[in-house]
Amino acid sequence: MTKSRRRHPLHIGRIFTYLLLIGGALISIMPFVYMVMSALKSYGSIIANSFWPWPPFGNEPLQWSNFGQAINDIGFDQQWGIPLFWRYLLNSLIVSGTTVVGSVLISVMAAYAFALMDIPGKNVIFLLFLATLMIPGDLTLVPKVVMMFRLGWYNTYQALIIPWLVSVFGVFLLRQFFMQVPRDLYDAAQLDGAGHLRYLFSIVVPVSRPAIITVALLNFIWSWDNFRWPLLVTRDSNMRVLAVGLQQFMAGEGGTQTHLMMAFASLVVIPVLVFYFFTQKYFTEGITRTGIKG
Amino acid sequence: MCMMAIKVGLARASASLQAYRQLPPVRRKRRLHTIALGYALMAPAVILLLVFEFYPLFSGLWISLTNWRLTRGDFIGLANYTRAFSDPGMWHSLGITFTYSLISVPLQLVLALLLAYLLFQQIKGTQFFRVLYFMPYVTSTVASAAVWAYIFSPDIGLLNRLLEGIGLSGQRWLGESRGILELAFGSLGVQLPGWLAGPSLAMVSLIIYTTWVFVGYDAVLFLSGLSNIPNELYDAAKVDGASGWQLFRYITFPLLSPTTFFVVLITVIGTFKAFNHIYIMTKGGPGDATTTASIYIFNQMVVYNRYGYSAALSFIMFFVILGLTIVQNNVAGKRVVYD
Secondary structure, X not given: OOXXXXXXXXXXXXXXXXXXXXXXXXXXXXXXXXXXXXXXXXXXXXXXXXXXXXXXXXXXXXXXXXXXXXXXXXOEEOOOOEEHHHHHHHHHHHHHHHHHHHHHHHHHHHHHXXXXXXXXXXXXXXXXXXXXXXXOHHHHHHHHHHHHHHHOOOOOHHHHHHHHOOOHHHHHHHHHHHHOOOHHHHHHHHHOOOOHHHHHHHHHHHHOHHHHHHHHHHHHHHHHHOOHXXXXXXXXXXXXXXHHHHHHHHHOHHHOXXXXXXXXXXXXXXXXXXXXXXXHHHHHHHHHHOOOOO | OHHHHHHHHHHHHHHHXXXXXXXXXXXXXXXXXXXXXXXXXXXXXXXXXXXHHHHHHHHHHHHHXXXXXXXXXXXXXXXXXXXXXXXXXXXXXXHHHHHHHHHHHHHHHHHHHHHHHHHOOOOOOHHXXXXXXXXXXXXXXXXXXXXXXXXXXXXXXXXXXXXXXXXXXXXXXXXXXXXXXHHHHHHOOOOOOHHHOOOEHHHHHHHHHXXXXXXXXXXXXXXXXXXOOOHXXXXXXXXXXXXXXXXXXXXXXXXXXXXXXXXXXXXXXXXHHOOHHHHHHOOOOOOOOXXXXXXXXXXXXHOOOOHHHHHHHHHXXXXXXXXXXXXXXXXXXXXXXXX
16 A cells, blocks of 8 residues: 555545445355355255254254265265265365476476576567467367377376466566566675576575465466366366366256255365465465556 | 567577677686576476467367367368358357457446445555455355355245345346346336347346456456555645546546556456356356357367367457457557556
């Protein structure tokens, strides 16, 4: 906030502002609250469309067992001997975890070379990067799926991870951020005998923490949310990620068992929200400080 | 533009070669070492980009010239393209995409700007509100779309419960292919001609969801744009006796225009590539009421296994969308004020 703080009397306009903001906030979180509420209702209460079946207005206990039932109802993974839900979760963690770590590392390295090293041809190569921002995912969907078949990666982790390891957005955002690192730091590091690699990992990366966390969080969100690609390149239920598993459950049994469906949805949403609440401070700072300036 | 870049690149390369030749041998070695390191750092990103972005672009073009189904097909020239132009399904889906975009983009922008403006009023807890408004964008689409599908449900949904609670009749929301104007006037007993029916209620429901997801995100972008406008400008204008509206019209609006331009661009692109929530909530239905371009392309590929045709469709749609983006750039770009 650059605006200086002045004294404001609490008048009608201000109360109105707060009311609008609180109303907006309620709309933002209401569906999540409703999701968790519905996950704790019995099937009967869902069908009766009862908003609050618990005490003091009703006499139904909170149905915590819905979560266990949702996990068990999805199915069983013979390969690893665990309920399918855990397999979906592990798959999502494996895929999103590897994608985030890999794409951040690859983006940091490339962004450093683009931003702070004097290399012939780097601007032409960077143009190549920018050009791909113009290529929408729709355009390369068919050939990429065909490519997965040809490489023999269909229905494997490779197909879910490797095509997503490069994040043009990440390279772009980190390059912007690295370019703002004061040149003096590099000169000082050189005097201390540090080469490019040591300078990158012991100085540039730590001072760019907000930007790196922003890139990591956004890549995590996108990867966790990725639905169409896993749907296209996997076949077996044990290769599904949570997003696909949830959709398949919704299209099948969950379509009628709404309470289980909501329990499942809650279990998908919670890890992302936890991750978000821990990183949101850096995240908003990163969004505000990088590139996106008026 | 590309030629220019190559020329500049070549000029720079020869300049750096000159500079390199003038270095003493010891520093030459160090220079070579730096260059090698630089390329090595770029290599993973560049290789992945070439393999998974550029190569598919060309192989996709090739696939679109064949009758590729699940397996390799024969070269059939431009047959897929000529077929696409006479395919009413494609034109319909483009129309649906534009409807979706034309309604949801302005709606999102106005609400986001209003929200950002409210958040900017030196209120307490800006950070708290920001965290909450961002939540819909952060959570996975599949889960939130599942929740909204339940909220929209005709029999057991929250929305119909609210409507019935205030004495209105429930709607079929995502399952309603009739236009909203047709429904509104129909309940008053007025029969509207077909071209006045308006977007289907199913489409409007999707737009409600989209707005819910993106308004907070757009507002945060606007907020950072607002905080970059120097305060002195407002103070000076106030000294001159400017009204609140005049402050907005002559200071906020023009100085915010680069942010607005950026937000418009990403919102438009976002609506064009929207897929997940549409697929989850309606699968393009009822009928083809919400079959957007991306759903249509997906169905051609997955349901009918027409890989070649699907690739050709995506090229056509890309050029249509690119053309519109260029038009938008030219129209809006002239109004952007850069400081």
